Every structure is written in C-alpha cells, then in structure tokens.
Amino acid sequence: MKNSFSKTWQTLFSVALIALSTTIFYLLRDYLNTTIVALLYLIPIGVITGLGGLVAGVTSAVLSFFTLNYFFIQPYYTLSVHQPADLVVLTVFLIVAVVLSQLMGRTQSSLAAANAREQEATQLYELSVALTGLNDESAIAQTLAKQVLSLTNAEYVEVKLATDSFGLPEKVLPNRNADLQIPIQTIKNVLGEILLWRAEPVITSGEKRLIQTFASQTALALERAKFAQSESRAKVLEESDKLKSAILSSVSHELRTPLSTIKAASSSLRSNEISWDSPARVELISAIDDEADHLNLLVGNLLDMSRIEAGVLKPKREWNLLAEIVNGVLERMKYFAEEHKIEVNVSEDLPLVPVDYVQMEQVFTNLLSNSLKYAPEKTVVRISAKVDGDTLHVTLSNQGPQVPSEDLERIFDKFYRVTAADKVTGTGLGLSICKGIIEAHGGKIWAENLANGFAFNFTIPLLLDGKPAPKLPLDSEME
Amino acid sequence: MNNAPHILVIDDEPQILRALRTILTEKEFKVSIANRGEEGLNIAATQTPDVIILDLGLPDMDGVEVCKRLREWTQVPIIVLSARDNEKDKVSALDNGADDYLTKPFGIEELLARVRVSLRHSVQKQGTQSKIVKAGDLTIDLVWHIVKRGDEEIKLTGTEYKLLAYLASNHGRILTHQSILSHVWGEADADHTEYLRVYMRQLRKKLEENPERPKYVVTEPGIGYRFLADE
Numbered sequence: 272m273k274n275s276f277s278k279t280w281q282t283l284f285s286v287a288l289i290a291l292s293t294t295i296f297y298l299l300r301d302y303l304n305t306t307i308v309a310l311l312y313l314i315p316i317g318v319i320t321g322l323g324g325l326v327a328g329v330t331s332a333v334l335s336f337f338t339l340n341y342f343f344i345q346p347y348y349t350l351s352v353h354q355p356a357d358l359v360v361l362t363v364f365l366i367v368a369v370v371l372s373q374l375m376g377r378t379q380s381s382l383a384a385a386n387a388r389e390q391e392a393t394q395l396y397e398l399s400v401a402l403t404g405l406n407d408e409s410a411i412a413q414t415l416a417k418q419v420l421s422l423t424n425a426e427y428v429e430v431k432l433a434t435d436s437f438g439l440p441e442k443v444l445p446n447r448n449a450d451l452q453i454p455i456q457t458i459k460n461v462l463g464e465i466l467l468w469r470a471e472p473v474i475t476s477g478e479k480r481l482i483q484t485f486a487s488q489t490a491l492a493l494e495r496a497k498f499a500q501s502e503s504r505a506k507v508l509e510e511s512d513k514l515k516s517a518i519l520s521s522v523s524h525e526l527r528t529p530l531s532t533i534k535a536a537s538s539s540l541r542s543n544e545i546s547w548d549s550p551a552r553v554e555l556i557s558a559i560d561d562e563a564d565h566l567n568l569l570v571g572n573l574l575d576m577s578r579i580e581a582g583v584l585k586p587k588r589e590w591n592l593l594a595e596i597v598n599g600v601l602e603r604m605k606y607f608a609e610e611h612k613i614e615v616n617v618s619e620d621l622p623l624v625p626v627d628y629v630q631m632e633q634v635f636t637n638l639l640s641n642s643l644k645y646a647p648e649k650t651v652v653r654i655s656a657k658v659d660g661d662t663l664h665v666t667l668s669n670q671g672p673q674v675p676s677e678d679l680e681r682i683f684d685k686f687y688r689v690t691a692a693d694k695v696t697g698t699g700l701g702l703s704i705c706k707g708i709i710e711a712h713g714g715k716i717w718a719e720n721l722a723n724g725f726a727f728n729f730t731i732p733l734l735l736d737g738k739p740a741p742k743l744p745l746d747s748e749m750e
Numbered sequence: 751m752n753n754a755p756h757i758l759v760i761d762d763e764p765q766i767l768r769a770l771r772t773i774l775t776e777k778e779f780k781v782s783i784a785n786r787g788e789e790g791l792n793i794a795a796t797q798t799p800d801v802i803i804l805d806l807g808l809p810d811m812d813g814v815e816v817c818k819r820l821r822e823w824t825q826v827p828i829i830v831l832s833a834r835d836n837e838k839d840k841v842s843a844l845d846n847g848a849d850d851y852l853t854k855p856f857g858i859e860e861l862l863a864r865v866r867v868s869l870r871h872s873v874q875k876q877g878t879q880s881k882i883v884k885a886g887d888l889t890i891d892l893v894w895h896i897v898k899r900g901d902e903e904i905k906l907t908g909t910e911y912k913l914l915a916y917l918a919s920n921h922g923r924i925l926t927h928q929s930i931l932s933h934v935w936g937e938a939d940a941d942h943t944e945y946l947r948v949y950m951r952q953l954r955k956k957l958e959e960n961p962e963r964p965k966y967v968v969t970e971p972g973i974g975y976r977f978l979a980d981e
Contacts, residue, residue, distance in 0.1 A: 589944070590947060591944075591947055592947045595947065598963065599971065619951065623948070632971055741944060743944065743945060
C-alpha cells in the first residue's frame with residue numbers, strides 16, 4: 272500500500288503548502304497588488320507539480336485560483352469579482368497555472384517512465400550478462416531465480432525446467448499456489464516456467480512484463496546452451512571418428528603383419544611338408560609365439576588408448592617405491608636391452624611416490640623400448656630420478672638420434688612417427704599412452720634434444736590428496 | 751588314468767576350451783568342461799575336481815561370484831583366467847577365495863606351473879604342511895622361526911619375519927596386498943600398501959643376493975607378491 276499512502280501525504284502536503292503561501296501573502300496583502308500575488312502563487316504550484324505530478328499540480332492550481340479570488344481580490348472574502356482587470360488577472364492566472372502544472376507534470380511523468388525503462392533495461396542487461404556463457408540448464412535456472420528474486424523481493428521464486436528446477440530462498444516454499452506463473456518458451460515449445468510467490472504488494476503489470484522479458488531471455492539462453500552442447504558432442508564424435516579411421520588405417524596394417532606370420536607358420540606346420548625334426552619347425556613355432564605376443568601388445572595398446580581417449584583411465588594412486596617399479600621393468604625387458612648399456616640412477620632413498628604401479632610400469636616400458644629402438648647398439652641408456660620440491664622429475668636419456676625441434680611435441684601424438692612407419696615396428700601409440708598416463712597422474716611429459724642424444728622427461732606430483740608420503744610405524748620388535 | 755588329477759575348466763569360449771582340453775589331456779590330466787557358471791558349480795559339486803580353472807568373464811554369472819559360492823563348501827584350488835587389464839577383478843577374485851590367476855593370453859608352461867602349485871597346496875591342506883621351506887640357499891624354519899642363508903643366520907625384525915613367514919608358508923601362491931597387510935599388520939591397516947612396499951624393500955635387502963633383481967620374493971604388478979621356493 273506504499274503508493275496510495277504517499278498519495279495521501281502528497282495531498283496533505285499540497286494543501287499545507289498552498290495554505291502556508293496564502294498566509295504569507297495575506298500578511299503582506301497591503302504591500303502587494305493582485306497581479307504580484309497571482310505571480311507569487313505560481314511558485315508553490317510549480318513546487319507541488321514538481322514533487323507530486325500532474326494531478327497534484329492542476330488541483331493546487333484550482334485551489335489557488337479560489338484562494339486568490341477569496342483573499343486577495345476585492346471585495347475580499349467573497350468569490351465575486353467587481354473590477355474587470357481582476358477578472359483578467361484571475362483568468363490568466365488560472366490558464367497559466369494549469370498549463371504550467373500540465374507541462375511540468377508531463378515532463379515529470381515522462382522522466383519517471385524513462386527512469387523505469389532505464390532500470391528495466393539495466394536489469395535485463397544484468398540478466399543477459401549473467402546468462403552469457405552458461406551452458407548447463409541448472410546454472411541458467413539458478414541465475415534466473417536469483418535475478419527474479421532480487422528484482423521482485425518475492426517470498427519465493429521457483430524456476431522449473433525440463434530437467435531441473437531451482438527455488439530461492441532455500442526452504443521457504445510457501446504453502447499455496449504461486450501468485451504469478453510465467454512460461455519460459457520459444458516459438459516452438461515450452462521449456463519451463465517461472466513461479467513467483469508474493470502476496471503483498473500485488474505484482475504490477477510492469478513487473479509482470481519485465482519477468483516475461485526475463486523468461487524470453489532465458490529461453491534464448493537455454494536454446495543457446497542446447498546448441499553449444501550438441502556442437503561439442505558433434506566435435507567429440509568428429510574427433511573419435513578421426514581417431515577411428517586413423518586406427519583402422521594404421522592398425523589393419525599392424526594387425527595383419529603378425530597375423531600373416533602366424534598364419535604362414537601354422538599352415539606350413541599343418542601341411543606335413545615340414546618334417547617333425549627339422550630346425551625349421553622350431554623356427555616356425557617360435558615365430559608364432561613371438562608374433563602372438565606382439566599382437567597381444569598391440570591390442571593392449573589400442574585398449575589403453577581408447578580408454579585414455581574416453582577419459583576413463585583412472586590411475587589407482589598408491590604409495591610406491593620408484594626403484595621397485597623401474598627394477599621390475601628392467602628385469603622383464605632384459606632380453607630386449609642386451610645390446611645396450613642401461614644405467615639406473617634411481618635412489619632407494621627417494622620418497623614414496625603416489626602412482627598406479629601398473630600404469631607407471633607401462634610408462635617406463637614404453638619410454639625404454641622407444642629409447643632402445645632408436646639408440647644405436649652399445650650406447651648408454653640412462654634412467655634417473657630426482658626430487659624437486661613437491662615433484663618427482665624422471666629423465667630417460669639415450670645417445671640416439673635427435674628429433675627435429677618442431678616434432679618434439681608431436682611425437683606424443685597418436686600414430687605420429689618421425690621415421691616412416693615401414694622402417695620401424697610398433698604401434699605408434701606407445702608415447703601417446705605415456706602422455707595419457709602421466710597427465711592422468713597430474714604430471715607433465717616432454718622430450719628434448721641433448722648435446723649428444725635425446726631424452727624423455729616427466730614429472731609426477733609427490734602429494735596425494737595434498738598430503739606427502741605417510742610416516743611408517745616403527746618396527747618395535749627389533750631382535 | 752583313474753588316479754590322474756581331475757581339472758575342471760569353466761569358460762565360455764569354445765576355442766579356449768578346445769585348446770585346454772587337448773593340451774591338458776595330453777599332459778595326462780582328467781578334464782571336465784563347463785560353459786556356464788551354474789554348470790561349473792554343479793560339476794564341482796558332483797565330480798569333486800582337484801583344480802578348477804575359472805574364466806572371470808562368464809555369460810551367466812560373475813566369476814567372482816562363482817569363487818564365493820565354491821568357497822562356501824570347498825577348498826579346491828581355483829585358478830582364475832582374465833583379460834590383461836582387469837587388475838581389480840583379479841584382486842577381487844583372489845580376495846574372494848581364488849588361489850591364483852593367469853592373464854589371457856597365457857603360455858601353457860605358465861598354466862601347467864600354476865596347476866602344479868595348486869595341486870601341491872591342495873595335498874598340503876589335506877596332509878601336513880611342510881615346516882621348512884627351502885629356496886636356493888635360503889632355509890626358512892617356520893617352527894623355530896629361523897632364517898638362514900647357507901649356514902649363516904639372517905637377523906630379521908619381528909614384522910619382517912611375520913611377512914616372510916606368511917609368504918613362505920604360501921610359497922608359489924600369489925598373495926594380494928590386502929591379504930598380506932591384514933595378515934601381518936591387521937585388518938585396520940589393510941589399505942596401507944606403503945608399509946608393504948617399505949618392509950618388502952628391507953626384507954629383500956636381507957634375503958636377496960641382488961635386491962634389485964629379486965629371485966625369492968617377486969612382485970606381481972598391481973596384485974601382490976609371490977614367494978618362489980624350490981619345487
């Protein structure tokens with residue numbers, strides 16, 4: 272009831288001001304002539320119009336017309352006029368006062384309207400800024416509810432969308448139907464609705480209109496979010512499509528090579544053309560065995576890669592000894608490393624590292640086999656690790672050929688090879704799997720050229736959930 | 751042929767069944783096969799095999815579930831087969847009663863070695879367990895708690911001995927991190943793999959000639975440890 276309350280006060284104020292002016296003029300009546308009083312009356316009328324608007328202005332003009340006539344035009348204390356000049360003064364006064372208050376009142380109300388429009392525009396702008404860049408429905412619902420609440424001072428605002436609904440403030444859902452219900456819709460379909468509870472003061476048509484504008488803004492934002500989502504889905508699909516065709520082309524070649532060997536060897540063993548005791552038989556059998564292992568490795572790499580691509584490679588991070596992992600890998604790869612000299616500088620006194628044992632083994636296996644493949648025989652491959660603050664820094668260096676500096680990053684890409692694919696065997700996936708694993712551990716991996724060789728580097732954070740390696744309980748029963 | 755050890759293979763892939771039946775029969779085992787978990791449980795109950803080879807990926811029920819159901823009434827050794835990257839499934843099967851695992855694809859030598867270890871343990875469960883375990887020049891006396899290399903006694907701390915004794919008395923078998931931790935340190939510490947890593951390093955330093963290339967206590971990546979004794 273704020274509006275009508277102030278109207279009463281306005282009326283009282285107008286009457287009081289006219290009465291006050293009349294009193295002052297009355298005291299000065301002997302010194303002023305009628306025309307001057309009429310002019311002086313224009314001051315309070317102007318003030319009232321300025322404060323109270325058109326209606327108050329015109330009312331006070333008419334009121335002044337009567338007081339002027341009653342108190343200041345002879346004969347005093349009647350509403351009759353004897354002098355024709357006074358009649359002119361009165362008539363002119365009435366016209367001037369009414370026109371003045373009308374002019375001022377109109378300016379006033381158009382100013383108020385402009386202010387309201389500006390405020391609406393500001394609120395709309397704030398909403399659209401807040402909605403910009405929001406790509407999920409619940410964030411949009413939340414933003415809209417907040418804006419509507421701060422706009423209307425409602426008891427409760429609820430934004431209902433197809434998949435989500437959000438209400439503000441928390442836990443105050445009123446026990447009655449909403450006072451205002453506005454759909455959020457596009458031309459094609461309804462996406463949701465805004466529910467508003469506010470009994471007092473009654474929601475004005477201006478507020479309703481503004482909330483409707485909010486609703487259409489929100490509808491636009493929702494559509495935009497939908498488009499953005501489907502676009503990113505499309506991108507993912509396109510990426511995975513690219514990956515698939517890359518896999519198909521590289522893999523069909525890689526898979527067929529061992530399969531051809533196996534098929535050739537097994538069919539010739541079956542054909543009875545090879546005698547049971549010939550050395551060729553042993554040769555063929557070991558070829559089948561080796562190629563089966565190779566095929567298994569290839570399939571494993573493809574599985575890992577698809578897991579990394581799908582973002583489901585979750586390391587099971589536990590406290591491990593790096594030396595145990597490295598030694599295990601060296602033990603298993605000793606037959607491949609016979610032609611090289613491997614130097615290990617991984618101290619047993621390094622702190623425990625929070626890594627997935629199996630995945631970290633794979634990183635070392637892939638990096639080591641890559642180094643062994645490219646470094647010339649009889650050269651040194653060095654594995655070293657050092658602690659750098661909260662980070663473990665591992666380096667695998669070799670005396671192999673350098674890689675052109677523009678390729679240093681790309682060697683970690685899928686199926687990327689510096690050398691032509693038919694010159695070196697492998698899947699073209701080993702290094703990208705390393706990258707996937709290291710990044711899943713929160714570390715970084717990179718390659719660099721050395722003065723006389725090449726090195727892989729990677730880092731692993733030494734904190735697990737923000738905590739360093741735990742202290743061990745003391746072995747109390749020392750014998 | 752009647753005294754030949756009886757092996758039950760539960761797997762749904764016909765090619766694997768064919769290969770295993772051929773090879774195991776050739777090695778003079780008696781072989782039964784089952785395509786489904788339920789069928790396998792029935793055969794296990796009616797024919798009491800000496801070893802069960804169980805694939806974890808069965809069409810009708812989870813392999814881990816088969817382990818649990820078997821363990822409700824029998825201690826027959828179970829060797830599980832699984833694809834390469836299911837460490838979680840393997841550990842879960844081992845913690846639910848399986849004795850050992852093999853990763854597909856596997857070599858037949860590996861399979862036969864596992865079967866032999868399992869058969870020996872099933873004999874030991876019935877009869878007396880060996881009180882002295884020998885591995886290379888190591889001798890572990892589980893009765894008197896004495897560990898020797900040649901004639902020289904190796905001094906171990908209490909925890910180190912407990913760890914070694916648990917591994918050695920189950921030699922040839924894989925023990926999961928969790929089972930070692932709860933056995934040596936207690937259930938409350940069963941997820942502190944860091945204890946295990948650190949004590950294993952100490953133990954290897956005392957036992958192994960070259961602790962960086964352990965011969966006696968070998969790491970099973972992502973699963974646990976295995977003590978290798980003389981056959």
